[in-house]
Amino acid sequence: xxxxxxxxxxxxxxxxxxxxxxxxxxxxxHLGAELHLVESGLVTIRLxxxxxxxxxxxxxxxxxxxxxxxxxxxxxxxxxxxxxxxVLTIExxxxxxxxxxxxxxxxxxxxxxxxxxxxxxxMEVFGIADGKRTLVAIGQQTLMCMxxxxxxxxxxxxxxxx
Amino acid sequence: xxxxxxxxxxxxxxxxxxxxxxxxxxxxxHLGAELHLVESGLVTIRLxxxxxxxxxxxxxxxxxxxxxxxxxxxxxxxxxxxxxxxVLTIExxxxxxxxxxxxxxxxxxxxxxxxxxxxxxxMEVFGIADGKRTLVAIGQQTLMCMxxxxxxxxxxxxxxxx
Amino acid sequence: xxxxxxxxxxxxxxxxxxxxxxxxxxxxxHLGAELHLVESGLVTIRLxxxxxxxxxxxxxxxxxxxxxxxxxxxxxxxxxxxxxxxVLTIExxxxxxxxxxxxxxxxxxxxxxxxxxxxxxxMEVFGIADGKRTLVAIGQQTLMCMxxxxxxxxxxxxxxxx
Amino acid sequence: xxxxxxxxxxxxxxxxxxxxxxxxxxxxxHLGAELHLVESGLVTIRLxxxxxxxxxxxxxxxxxxxxxxxxxxxxxxxxxxxxxxxVLTIExxxxxxxxxxxxxxxxxxxxxxxxxxxxxxxMEVFGIADGKRTLVAIGQQTLMCMxxxxxxxxxxxxxxxx
Numbered sequence: 001x002x003x004x005x006x007x008x009x010x011x012x013x014x015x016x017x018x019x020x021x022x023x024x025x026x027x028x029x030h031l032g033a034e035l036h037l038v039e040s041g042l043v044t045i046r047l048x049x050x051x052x053x054x055x056x057x058x059x060x061x062x063x064x065x066x067x068x069x070x071x072x073x074x075x076x077x078x079x080x081x082x083x084x085x086x087v088l089t090i091e092x093x094x095x096x097x098x099x100x101x102x103x104x105x106x107x108x109x110x111x112x113x114x115x116x117x118x119x120x121x122x123m124e125v126f127g128i129a130d131g132k133r134t135l136v137a138i139g140q141q142t143l144m145c146m147x148x149x150x151x152x153x154x155x156x157x158x159x160x161x162x
Numbered sequence: 163x164x165x166x167x168x169x170x171x172x173x174x175x176x177x178x179x180x181x182x183x184x185x186x187x188x189x190x191x192h193l194g195a196e197l198h199l200v201e202s203g204l205v206t207i208r209l210x211x212x213x214x215x216x217x218x219x220x221x222x223x224x225x226x227x228x229x230x231x232x233x234x235x236x237x238x239x240x241x242x243x244x245x246x247x248x249v250l251t252i253e254x255x256x257x258x259x260x261x262x263x264x265x266x267x268x269x270x271x272x273x274x275x276x277x278x279x280x281x282x283x284x285m286e287v288f289g290i291a292d293g294k295r296t297l298v299a300i301g302q303q304t305l306m307c308m309x310x311x312x313x314x315x316x317x318x319x320x321x322x323x324x
Numbered sequence: 325x326x327x328x329x330x331x332x333x334x335x336x337x338x339x340x341x342x343x344x345x346x347x348x349x350x351x352x353x354h355l356g357a358e359l360h361l362v363e364s365g366l367v368t369i370r371l372x373x374x375x376x377x378x379x380x381x382x383x384x385x386x387x388x389x390x391x392x393x394x395x396x397x398x399x400x401x402x403x404x405x406x407x408x409x410x411v412l413t414i415e416x417x418x419x420x421x422x423x424x425x426x427x428x429x430x431x432x433x434x435x436x437x438x439x440x441x442x443x444x445x446x447m448e449v450f451g452i453a454d455g456k457r458t459l460v461a462i463g464q465q466t467l468m469c470m471x472x473x474x475x476x477x478x479x480x481x482x483x484x485x486x
Numbered sequence: 487x488x489x490x491x492x493x494x495x496x497x498x499x500x501x502x503x504x505x506x507x508x509x510x511x512x513x514x515x516h517l518g519a520e521l522h523l524v525e526s527g528l529v530t531i532r533l534x535x536x537x538x539x540x541x542x543x544x545x546x547x548x549x550x551x552x553x554x555x556x557x558x559x560x561x562x563x564x565x566x567x568x569x570x571x572x573v574l575t576i577e578x579x580x581x582x583x584x585x586x587x588x589x590x591x592x593x594x595x596x597x598x599x600x601x602x603x604x605x606x607x608x609m610e611v612f613g614i615a616d617g618k619r620t621l622v623a624i625g626q627q628t629l630m631c632m633x634x635x636x637x638x639x640x641x642x643x644x645x646x647x648x
Contacts, residue, residue: 030214055188063226066228067223089258093254138598280576282419304628355549381638414581420577
């Protein structure tokens with residue numbers, strides 16, 4: 001889906017703002033998710049396999065798949081938002097097209113259309129096993145840009161690994 | 163939405179099967195989610211607030227809200243499935259209608275229509291603060307019944323709290 | 325789902341505004357859809373069966389089911405909007421839970437949460453045959469209130485029946 | 487999104503089966519929709535503008551946009567189904583990302599994953615005005631393959647234009 005290239009280069013300040021916001025998401029840290037690519041309108045998040053992320057058959061739980069898909073889409077949108085704003089998910093929908101398995105999941109969030117208040121994203125999640133990528137989920141998402149309401153500035157204390 | 167009553171009483175063996183399957187979900191335990199009501203076609207899950215569940219503003223992350231909504235719907239469907247089956251989420255959609263805050267979230271999953279292979283559920287998630295319930299999310303979900311493929315029987319070792 | 329009662333009574337001017345807007349929807353007229361109940365936060369639309377509305381098996385086409393569900397939700401939201409506004413559908417999702425058949429379909433749109441810019445609705449569609457109602461679809465929808473942008477005032481010329 | 491090329495060539499019998507099924511959809515004919523490309527896993531449908539397709543501002547109604555998106559996805563899936571089967575939409579979701587305007591709409595349905603019973607599609611709808619294409623909607627859809635239940639064979643009488 002996404003092309004990575006020069007047209008997606010993001011200024012360093014915006015990337016830093018996205019990475020700082022991601023670091024404030026207690027859930028991403030608790031799941032062990034890592035923010036990977038941060039480009040203009042495109043973000044990827046990786047989630048290594050752990051038994052703490054499973055459903056009853058030992059696959060990644062749809063809730064884990066959805067959580068990184070939602071954050072990937074949300075931060076893809078946030079790369080395009082003005083400085084004094086924050087991002088809120090209005091709704092999303094996800095189709096789980098194959099069992100979510102592998103050494104890690106990679107969620108790709110990509111902006112389809114960005115407006116002043118609403119931004120629409122598509123998400124893809126891949127399971128990666130032995131270097132082979134398998135599409136496990138696709139999603140669509142609506143974001144709201146909260147103008148004049150930037151993220152809280154206080155930095156959360158670093159959590160001990162869980 | 164759901165009425166709790168005598169028409170929803172589930173036989174003890176089916177309830178035990180649902181509770182055993184929930185206990186196999188590593189993610190639910192990792193999040194701190196608790197299976198609450200298990201009735202015929204209706205399941206509720208509670209999730210106490212922790213900083214490990216937050217998004218960047220300190221609310222519950224949409225991924226946490228979605229995870230318990232997905233499991234509540236999935237197990238609501240599973241209460242109606244035959245013994246030698248398991249449950250798989252095909253897709254779901256969620257609207258986040260208010261900030262997910264409070265001492266705990268409660269997700270209610272309820273079967274709307276149950277067929278041989280596909281079951282459709284509605285979900286509601288409430289934030290509970292000082293005894294006051296606020297609707298924070300609504301969802302719709304499609305489940306598949308995996309006939310002849312029951313959950314794996316090995317019991318996971320009890321995890322230490324995370 | 326919806327309770328019809330005194331708390332849903334709408335002032336006559338608002339009802340007239342909704343009915344005038346519905347009359348501007350060329351598609352509703354072309355399909356033969358009729359605006360039925362218009363209450364505060366709740367609207368129903370009826371669609372009598374015609375071969376012009378079918379899919380390949382002779383049931384109502386999912387597009388017809390969706391169209392009246394979308395309009396029912398949209399106008400349910402519009403009943404709560406200020407005078408100088410109009411309504412726009414941002415997104416919707418629909419589960420088709422049973423074959424859409426019968427002498428007519430009835431779509432019920434109901435507001436779940438109404439905010440300044442965004443409103444979230446649930447929709448149900450029933451097939452009615454020999455007085456028996458069968459749930460055929462459920463949906464969720466996000467609407468935007470376009471403040472300061474009322475509907476165009478020119479009345480469309482009455483169409484000849486199609 | 488879709489690449490049109492030699493890997494998408496469909497055998498003539500399958501294309502004929504899809505075109506015959508489309509011709510049975512009374513709604514598509516009533517709306518004035520035309521089946522355009524029929525390739526392996528990809529179908530496009532075009533819908534010329536008429537006042538009979540409008541919402542209250544004169545744009546294409548979301549119900550019209552959804553109807554051709556649903557049929558495009560459904561028939562994209564159907565190109566991959568066995569001979570003695572038919573196709574049913576289980577659910578779909580659509581984001582309306584821009585006003586649906588232009589001389590015509592074009593819906594593209596594309597199979598993302600095709601399984602024995604369930605097939606998942608993505609849809610895009612473009613408004614075309616003066617040769618310029620604008621993305622107006624994106625969607626996701628789940629289809630069911632009804633094995634052993636082909637379309638009814640009786641051909642509908644040709645309708646007079648409406």
